[in-house]
Amino acid sequence: MTTPAFRPYRLLAALFCWLAAAGPAFSADPFARAALQSTGTLYVGQQILVDVDVLVPNYFLQPPQFPAIDLPGAIVTLDDGRALNLNETIDGTSYSGIRRTYMITPQSAGEFTLPPAVITFGYAAVPPQAARGQVTVPPLRFTIEAAPGSAGESPGVVAAKVGISQELDQEPAALKAGDTLVRTVSVRAEGLRAMMIPEPEFSAPRGVRLYRQDPVLSEETDRNGQAVAGLRKDVASYLFQDPGTYILPAVTLSWFDPASGTTQSATAPAVRVTVAAATTRSPAIAPPAHEPQPPPFDWLHPAVTGGGVLISALVLWAAANRLTRLQARWEERRSKERQSEPAFFRHVEQACRNGPDEAIARALDAWSRKAGVMPLESWLGRFADAGTQRIYQIRQRALYGPEEASSRSDAFLPGLKRARQLWLRQGAKAPGRREPALLPLNPTMR
Incomplete structure (x- = not known):
């Protein structure tokens, strides 16, 4: 019996086929792109619009954090309008994207280059697992010209x-x-x-x-x-x-x-x-009247009146001071209640009852940050039943992914409330539970 000869070219061919099949999976990475929305010649003082897109495979789990951009010689602001959701297929891979617009007002003529800006986010690299993502905005170059004046004067x-x-x-x-x-x-x-x-x-x-x-x-x-x-x-x-x-x-x-x-x-x-001219009335002519004799001055009446006014002022001051302290305590208590975890969860309940999908997603994100249960999908895996987890995944795909199926379900809120009650009963022993903190001024992904 003879042993078949080892043929290395067959092994190389199989390895090449495997890499070709796995190529799209390896190339499915998040990326960012920037494009000028304003067309034609650009002038000093003109409001120039730049669209910045962030695209990820599958869908987002946390929205991108678009940073402030510092461009010397220009004023740059981020448009406060609603972000635009994108769905694209690139090289056979489905991407979900979010677009925001920067408004740039150049103050001088010359060449400008959009500086690289880092954008962080969370997305489902391998659903339903959460992954931390980070992309850099590519450099975008554009030329600014001086606006011509009229009769030797520059335009306003x-x-x-x-x-x-x-x-x-x-x-x-x-x-x-x-x-x-x-x-x-x-x-x-x-x-x-x-x-x-x-x-x-x-x-x-x-x-x-x-x-x-x-x-x-x-x-x-x-x-x-x-x-x-x-x-x-x-x-x-x-x-x-x-x-x-x-x-x-x-x-x-x-x-x-x-x-x-x-x-x-x-x-x-x-x-x-x-x-x-202003109209004036002339005084009527009348014989001068005899000047009346002033009565003797009574010191008792002013003294009694002044004492009463002073006592009333002291009483009003004391009452106002006490009222101010009570109002400050009441405002402090109301502020703590509005910033508490139950208050944020009531917003989630209200959004689930009569709000759109975007409002539900914002309320869930705010509550999860306040309660310290991020990422929410991992927290649901520990405390929620399988049905609630499945509804949440369907909702995320419908909101950020390319799927068009309806994400409305009346069973999500009861399941979420049961999970929260279980989480609250376990208290400090609950895995992943931490004390909530105030959100930073410029939040970053952790």
Whole structure:
């Protein structure tokens, strides 16, 4: 009997086939990408939108923490709108993604490079096991040019559209000496944050006093919470001391439109004010009256009155001091109750009864952080029954994964409450139980 010869090429071929089949599994790693949402030529002062996507295989277990970005020569803010969920298939692997948008306002012309930013998150690398993930935003380069001026002057802002309106609190032709006219000027700039709108220039004619209030800044958003336009409201009061005719100068704001490449302007028109003389009444002529003799001064009455006022003031002060202490204790107790674990769990119950899937996920995440039972899926594996764990996994896949099946179930909340009761009964002996702490200002994955 002869022994078959060893053929190494067969072993190499089998190893090559195994690596080819396992290739997608090895390459299924989280990654990040960045892209310019703003197109065309970019100018100084223009609000530039940069979309940053974080994609993971399977689904997220903890949302990504997008950090603040420091870009020299520019102002960078993270859009407060709702994040966009993504589902993509790349090289045969299903990915779940979350997109957030950074708003960059360059202050000077030149070349800019988006610095690398580290984003942390939790995801199901091998469902249902939780894994800690971390990606770095790739560098993104873009060029900024100076916006052309108009008639030798630089434009005020770079925006898609700017509008100015004004309101007066009364008719400007019906004032009298000593009256005050309140002028409210509102500016709306599309594609520009409110804090970037320049301060309108107010001036007063000679003989008129001008008083300005602090501006009111706000943002106009769409139904998804994305910023659409910046709003700025300025209020000025004009005091007219003397009669006459006055002209309040117009308020003008110029801006450069990058789409059309032209400089435009918006104006709140000048106001013509007519001030009449104040009317005075002449006193009636009457014979002088005899000056009455003053009665003798009674010292007893002021003394009694002053003593009563002093005693009343002391009583009121003592009552107010005690009331302030009681109110402070009550506020402290209410604050502790609002920050307690049962209060956070009541939010979970309310969200499970009548809230959408996103609200349930946020409430569960906040309660698990407060109670110190993170990651929640591992905690459910120790205290919840199999049905509750299965409903939670289905809910996570429906919220962050590509599955379209409904994640609503009335059996999840009862199962979660039973698990919490078991956890509370075991007390300090419960595995994984720790004292909750306040969330850090900039939370990181642990």
